[in-house]
Amino acid sequence: MDIKYTFLGHPALLCNDIEAEKKFYIDVMGFEEAFTLFHDDGTPWLTYIEITDNQFLELFHTKYPSPNRTSERSFHHFCLEVDDMAATLEMLKSKGVTVYRGPVDNGRVMDVPNHDHQPGMCGTLCAFIRDPEGNDIELQQYTPCSMQIRESGREAV
Template identity: 25%
Template sequence: MQIESLHHIAIICSDYERSKFFYTEILGFRIENEVFRADRSSYKLDLSLNGQYLIELFSFPDPPGRVSRPEATGLRHIAFGVKDIQKEVDFLKSKDIVVEAIRVDRHTNRKFTFFNDPDNLPIELYEI
């Protein structure tokens, strides 16, 4: 097997409009395609960042809640690289998003922090 790249991340949300706003208007993802799948009562929203397709955002009626704390088996979080972490933290706080204190990765000496999407999916910002 030879994997070439990460193709996309699929996220299921509980409130489609709220999550669509969060990922596009707050985080700055671009809508590539939006489809309502009537047979599933579900939206599928394809999102890109800087021309790279990254996220499929799905809505389903009454999805079960995600276990975030205590941390459960499975994917833990998604992480995005930023140039100026303090600037991005200040922006998120201006949008009333709770952001953890900035920490320093003791192995790389790079700054990072976490915040949550509308469904408590942990998102990391990592200064590059």
């Protein structure tokens, strides 16, 4: 019998400044706090942020000792699929978020609105942003020519 996976449940991030992270994901990105779990002594352990039904981001109230630089960690980024890239980027920029064309470390800031936004190598529209802890977030909108759509048999939104 084959295993049937239904979703990627959540990426999990350690947070040196949990309040800044929560503010970013709730106030800027527009997600909602689902719940917080606590240690036996009553101190917060982790907070779940709801992205969509059955899709979460897990924020650990756990500091990490090293710089959180992309080139020095295994984790590279996580990706959020959006249904309207232009509107998403406009909203984020209006909240002071810098939008990048490609990974943030490339340093190519994207002009928003960007009416000449061309699909990337896999046929999707994509842009990158960074949260307060320095974690990169890819924003992606599938198009009819997206390899993810063509290969899965799914339809683009």
